[in-house]
Amino acid sequence: MEEFLNEPPACIKEVGTWCEQVYRVTGNEWLAASADWLVARPLRILLILLGAFVIRFVIRKLIDRLTRTPDDAESDGNAKVPALLRPLKERVAPEVLGPVALERRRQRAQTIGSVLKSLTSFVVFGLAFVLVLGELGINLAPILASAGIVGVAIGFGAQNLVRDFLSGIFMMLEDQYGVGDVVDVGEAVGTVESVGLRITTVRDLNGTVWYVRNGEVLRVGNFSQGYAVAVVDVPLGYDTDVTKATAVLEQVAQEAADLDTIRPDVLEHPQVLGVENVTPEALQFRLTTKVRPGRQWAVQRVLRAEIMRALEREGFDPPLGRFFGSLRGGDGGAARD
Numbered sequence: 051m052e053e054f055l056n057e058p059p060a061c062i063k064e065v066g067t068w069c070e071q072v073y074r075v076t077g078n079e080w081l082a083a084s085a086d087w088l089v090a091r092p093l094r095i096l097l098i099l100l101g102a103f104v105i106r107f108v109i110r111k112l113i114d115r116l117t118r119t120p121d122d123a124e125s126d127g128n129a130k131v132p133a134l135l136r137p138l139k140e141r142v143a144p145e146v147l148g149p150v151a152l153e154r155r156r157q158r159a160q161t162i163g164s165v166l167k168s169l170t171s172f173v174v175f176g177l178a179f180v181l182v183l184g185e186l187g188i189n190l191a192p193i194l195a196s197a198g199i200v201g202v203a204i205g206f207g208a209q210n211l212v213r214d215f216l217s218g219i220f221m222m223l224e225d226q227y228g229v230g231d232v233v234d235v236g237e238a239v240g241t242v243e244s245v246g247l248r249i250t251t252v253r254d255l256n257g258t259v260w261y262v263r264n265g266e267v268l269r270v271g272n273f274s275q276g277y278a279v280a281v282v283d284v285p286l287g288y289d290t291d292v293t294k295a296t297a298v299l300e301q302v303a304q305e306a307a308d309l310d311t312i313r314p315d316v317l318e319h320p321q322v323l324g325v326e327n328v329t330p331e332a333l334q335f336r337l338t339t340k341v342r343p344g345r346q347w348a349v350q351r352v353l354r355a356e357i358m359r360a361l362e363r364e365g366f367d368p369p370l371g372r373f374f375g376s377l378r379g380g381d382g383g384a385a386r387d
Contacts, residue, residue, distance in 0.1 A: 091185050098185070102178035109170045117163035132159040157229055157245060162222050165247065211248070213265035218247035221264060227272050232344050234271035235262050277317055278346040280339050282353045285332035287367045295335060295366065296322055302360035303337055303353060312352050315345040320353070 117132050132155060183190055222245070227233045231242045233252065240254035250267070252260045286295055303320035307313065318340040326336035337357075341349045 095182050095185050098178050098181045102174050106171055106174045109174070110167050113163050113166050113170070117159040132156075155228075158222055158225070161218075161245065161247060165219055165222075210263075210265060214248040214263050217264040217267065218245075218250075221245075221267075222247075226270055227274075231272055231274040233273065235260075235267050236269070238262055273346075274343040276343060277340050278343045280341050280346040280349040280353065282337045282350055282357065283326065284335040284337065284357055284361070285329075286335060286361070287332060290333055290366060292325060292333070294364075295361075296324060298360055298364050298366075299335060299337055299357065302357050303339070306353050306356040307339065309352065309356075312341075312345075312349050315342045315349055317341055 180190060221227070227242055227250075228245055229242055232240065233242055235250070235252065238252045238254055238260035240252045240258075240260065242250060243253050243259070244251040246264075248264060250262045250264060252262055254260065284299065299322045300320075303322065307316045307320055316339055320337055320339035323336045323338060325333050327334040337353065339349065339353075
């Protein structure tokens with residue numbers, strides 16, 4: 051019995067094993083028999099962790115490179131596209147946003163990059179954790195089953211948060227809106243100041259800042275994509291000469307479209323649609339023109355001012371003009387030929 055207990059481990063005779071090398075260096079049979087736990091496994095675990103950190107570092111550096119805006123874009127003012135965004139669709143032309151386009155692209159690229167970095171860390175360290183547990187001889191099946199149950203419970207408890215993040219990711223990938231866009235997200239209508247995975251910040255015309263959860267946005271109206279239409283409704287009295295009014299509106303609209311203040315914003319010649327509506331007070335004429343996105347309000351203001359001056363110059367009365375003119379003792383009158 052004593053001979054059996056004092057018998058040296060058989061692994062010390064296997065050339066090249068950790069057991070044989072430890073026994074040759076120390077001469078201790080217990081250390082040699084425990085070489086796998088004391089030397090081999092710790093080294094493998096160390097290599098797994100080191101490899102995980104190196105892989106994560108390399109991937110994060112690659113993501114930083116893909117999301118970085120070219121240096122010459124800031125020097126010459128051109129909003130060049132980061133490499134990460136080139137395969138993705140961009141719905142707004144850079145000339146529409148001007149200087150804001152660079153910030154829009156930078157923020158979009160950084161947000162998508164942050165998602166990729168978080169996903170990389172989760173996957174790399176998750177695999178490393180599983181490999182380390184395997185090296186320690188721990189049965190992974192119960193742990194994975196427990197993790198699945200916990201994940202489902204957390205998912206139910208934080209479903210609103212998860213919905214916000216998923217909505218933010220798809221919104222970024224699809225470029226539904228970005229910094230500088232004028233949007234209507236329901237309760238808030240204004241200019242987008244920042245876009246995150248969970249929250250979008252919108253400043254309305256009154257200066258109020260709205261923090262909108264991405265998961266609560268059911269529909270978005272974007273005034274900054276493609277083109278916009280400037281619509282001007284002009285009310286005139288019932289006794290207005292429709293033919294003459296239409297001709298005056300067409301002439302003044304063409305002249306106004308050539309003004310230096312709005313010429314760069316007008317994409318097509320204005321069109322007079324004629325009498326759009328008849329109300330108890332007036333005939334309503336409508337004029338439309340296609341303009342750069344986000345510039346429809348400025349164009350409408352200029353057109354209204356020019357149209358009102360031209361109509362007054364041509365002698366057209368405003369709605370109920372004859373009635374108020376008679377109260378003042380005037381002759382009122384419709385359009386004077």
